[in-house]
Amino acid sequence: MEIKPIPVDASRKPKAPAGLAGSLPGPEALPGAWQSITVSSSTADVSEDNELLERSFQELVRCYRHSSVGGRCLGIVHQMNTPLQVLSFQLDLLEQKAQEELGLLTASLLADTDRLVTLNHHRQAKFSQLRRELTRLQGISRSLVLQGVHEDAQERFPLDLNQLCRQELELYQADAFFKHQVTGEFHFQDGLPLFSGHYIDFSQSFRNLIDNSLEAMAGTNRRQLTVVTACQNRRIMLRIGDTGVGIPPGDLPLLFQPFFTTKQTPGGDRAGLGLFMVRRLLTPYQAEIRVDSDSGGAWVTVTFPLA
Secondary structure: OOOOOOOOOOOOOOOOOHHHHHHHHHHHHHOOOOOOEEEEEHHHHHHOOOOOHHHHHHHHHHHHHHHHHHHHHHHHHHHHHHHHHHHOOOOOHHHHHHHHHHHHHHHHHOOOOOHHHHHHHHHHHHHHHHHHHHHHHHHHHHHHHHHHHHHHHOOOOEEEEEHHHHHHHHHHHHHHHHHHHOOEEEEOOOOOEEEOOOOOHHHHHHHHHHHHHHHHHOOOOOOOOOOOOEOOOOOEEEEEEEEOOOOOHHHHHHHOOOOOOOOOOOOOOOOOOOOHHHHHHHHHHEEEEEEEEEEOEEEEEEEEEOO
């Protein structure tokens, strides 16, 4: 099958997505010799003339969705380790203080009242800390349950893009590079309308874009990840920016081709399917994907209409 090259927009000032404010963080507000590419995820891009190839694509989408579960569960396990250790340590302290309090009460119900009050306050403070850690665990569990419910669902559900982004970013706390070496700047528009879709389509697309940004910043001194959500004129926008090495202009037309990757590793572990899968997963939502890049980083802007 012949793959037609996608034209590249060579412009210093990319225009803001149609109907969206240009004051949001993004390439429009930054100086630089930006090179841009925009693709549509409409069904018109599907190769309907090759039934076998299209069936392969559909199978790849299905397998790619389910393969993400293992990595996500690993992140959840890592996320649970620290709260559980905190719970264990704090429970040990509570038991120790309870023994001290019991000793005072056994000696005399009226003696050393100030000490009893201090112990009581200490216990209450520890209970509050335990509650915070338990709430955190419950939030992770709810996120897992939510993703599991949507994993095999055939029908669409109302989705909150802000909530989805926050949940996915929370799971990235298991990534030492993200947690300790990357600065995050997040702009989530309040009151973002719900939209109908499959959770895994957007969560996996989001993770693919974040993974690309983190990999692009691995060898740079300044590492800032920006995530923006917005909605205007009944179009929802997700924008992710990084301060990585950027994308060579000659590679822009190839970004959405399957198995193309700019990240060469000795183990060959880069499949080159990230942006390709983003485009395929968002095909049912009529999404438009724009990539702006210069030598100081890249921005990916995804917009799609509300149903």
